Amino acid sequence: MTHTAELPDFGADRTLFFIFGATGDLARRKLFPAIYSLFREGKLSERFAVIGLARRPRTNEQFRDDVKHSIEEFARYKSEKDHNWEQFAEHFHYMSLDINKLEQFQQLKTVAEQLDAKFDIGGNRLFYLALAPELFGSVSYNLRDGGLLETEGWRRLVIEKPFGYDLPSAEKLNEQIRQVFQEEEVYRIDHYLGKEMVQNIEVVRFANAFFEPLWNNKYIANIQITLSETVGVEERGGYYDHAGALRDMGQNHMLQMITMMAMEPPSRMEPEDIRDEKVKVLRSLRVFHSPEEVARHVVRGQYDTGEMKGKPVPGYRDEEGVPDDSATETYFAAKVFVDNFRWAGVPFYIRTGKRLPVKTTEVVVEFKNMPDNVYFSRKTKLEPNLLVFRVNPTEGIYLKMNAKQPGSQWGIVPIAMDFCQSCEVGINTPEAYERLLYDAARGDSTYFTRWDEVALAWRFVDRIESAWRDHSSELHRYPAGTWGPDAAQQLLAEDGFKWWPVNGQLEGEVVWATPVTSK
Missing domain, CATH: 3.30.360.10 (Dihydrodipicolinate Reductase; domain 2)
Structure with missing residues (x-):
């Protein structure tokens, strides 16, 4: 059920996205195309920015080329039909980051503050960890100790599955994250x-x-x-x-x-x-x-x-x-x-x-x-x-x-x-x-x-x-x-049932009824 009509606008058009794992497959196939579609449909205004973070060295220009290639291959909307591509790409910034080095998170804070001021984002920060689960805790600690959570806006942590390997490992992981973020600030994705x-x-x-x-x-x-x-x-x-x-x-x-x-x-x-x-x-x-x-x-x-x-x-x-x-x-x-x-x-x-x-x-x-x-x-x-x-x-x-x-x-x-x-x-x-x-x-x-x-x-x-x-x-x-x-x-x-066929016409069915459509 979609609840967007009932909820007030919490500021989707004022968000600074931090994409950890920005050179990985998930970012390339899903995250960059998703951000582009939101922008094309007017769900993101000009007041947003994306900081791509990974260990691999890249310039801003190289990163923006990577984003464009991912959109051309995987997005619903194609960038070649967008006359405002340069305007969109300007919102993307890249920084090489070793997640184990606190001083680099302090440098990231400076970059974030510059982009926040440039695009009038208001301190709203969304940290997307497209990383292995065992890294969630250390990244959370360094976000806190690097001063990246000291803003006037909201902060949210988005993390991918698997959330742990079993209950004890999930409890340990959750305890680490909760030392930094409140439960209402943690968004655990199940894309289904x-x-x-x-x-x-x-x-x-x-x-x-x-x-x-x-x-x-x-x-x-x-x-x-x-x-x-x-x-x-x-x-x-x-x-x-x-x-x-x-x-x-x-x-x-x-x-x-x-x-x-x-x-x-x-x-x-x-x-x-x-x-x-x-x-x-x-x-x-x-x-x-x-x-x-x-x-x-x-x-x-x-x-x-x-x-x-x-x-x-x-x-x-x-x-x-x-x-x-x-x-x-x-x-x-x-x-x-x-x-x-x-x-x-x-x-x-x-x-x-x-x-x-x-x-x-x-x-x-x-x-x-x-x-x-x-x-x-x-x-x-x-x-x-x-x-x-x-x-x-x-x-x-x-x-x-x-x-x-x-x-x-x-x-x-x-x-x-x-x-x-x-x-x-x-x-x-x-x-x-x-x-x-x-x-x-x-x-x-x-x-x-x-x-x-x-x-x-x-x-x-x-x-x-x-x-x-x-x-x-x-x-x-x-x-x-x-x-x-x-x-x-x-x-x-043994219960008198059977698995029903999937992905097509069911066995024994006669399809002469008029299909139901939304037209």
Whole structure:
């Protein structure tokens, strides 16, 4: 749900951005294009500046060329069509910085004060740490000791995942940051919360009278969340082997999407009220008390050799930087329960993995079917109604229902009402990082994760990791290019369900209904 209309203008057009890791991939692919799009759309006025910070030596001119190349390659708007490019580029400054040297932070303070005065920014400072998490604490200390927090304006710290490796490391990291910044000044990014259709989940739920009364265990049979990737670990084998799918995707993206689906309506449309409801969901997650419970509810897998688009690909253990005997999971599926009044007994099935057939993120809500012994059910097999949120790469909402087949007496077929938002808006759909950077500059923390959310998510995940580590639970191998191990299918089959197809037409569907569009 977008809250920009309700919130006062906190000064998004008066921000000094400090981009630590300015020569890295994240800045090049996401941050610079996001800032440019905000500027092109009038969400940043002339009163802003960006200081790029990294160890690599660069001149201001070289840095601005780097920014222009990143925008030409990755931005929604192209710089060659912008007659004011030089005016925009003037706001970018570069400084080579060793984050372990306090005296360089003191030099950075001088540069920041000069840019603040030049562009009339008013002392508002946003520090974006596109760095490894173990560096967050030392950077925070040097920002404080270097005098960079001594301004009349606001200061905010934006940090990327992963926030720690487990709960103890996350607690240590949080303690370091909190010695410098208050919790309300810390913005922990999970870029999935910036995606259009993830935010649209709240609107569909709370703005439509015919959904909210059905959004409970009386009418919903199960909810399925799929986040699949076609790529392997590529050059990240060394890093990934110390993380795995559960830490890389489960602790943040997957659990956050469960909270969006399961949260109660907030009492007020304020950031803290919304995040309070998400925390209640995490507190209600059913805890796995034993390795046996973990084994019954969680499947872990690792991709083997296989084919992707007709070409052979190596198995995980054959990837560069991965040990020959690695037991790190590249796939996991789980059956999760939210034990509260609304959701008691409804399974939330989640799955994520690498080297799967398609790249997609979807949420499928399967409603309870009609009784087998009444009216149409006695004459034909009825399929359950489905509501699907298509998050990526296609953005849209899909509703499957049953209707009479034309020309038949009793023929009933599933039909689709399919709204494709990305088809309507096209390439100019705002990127997740644009929304999140804009929100951070405005002081809207709705779609950033609070510390208690992070801690509760780690507590849930750590129990699973502990069971895997200490009791050598089975690691299922699956061929690359398939939908994971057979055990993941059995996880649903034992409850009488199945994984619904994703990223396209559902099986058995007859698409003769007129598509729903916004026109």
